[in-house]
Amino acid sequence: METALASTDRPAGRTDQPPTVREIAAFAARLRAVAAAGPDVDPAERAAFLADKAALLARIHHHANRHDRNGGDR
Numbered sequence: 692m693e694t695a696l697a698s699t700d701r702p703a704g705r706t707d708q709p710p711t712v713r714e715i716a717a718f719a720a721r722l723r724a725v726a727a728a729g730p731d732v733d734p735a736e737r738a739a740f741l742a743d744k745a746a747l748l749a750r751i752h753h754h755a756n757r758h759d760r761n762g763g764d765r
Contacts, residue, residue: 709754710747718747 725732725740 708750710750714747718743 721740721743725737
């Protein structure tokens, strides 16, 4: 299954920086593609999508908590 998320846009390996708008938008496009495929989505693509989703959410959580620890508003 071809998706809208290029390998350079994948969230894994960029924990030092908060997710960019581009990464989040690309993830949303990929989510739509995976959802549209439904049960017919390639199992490897589903697994890669879920791993990338976990990495993106972890980065969001990490940077939100870092912001809070530094006394920032949320």
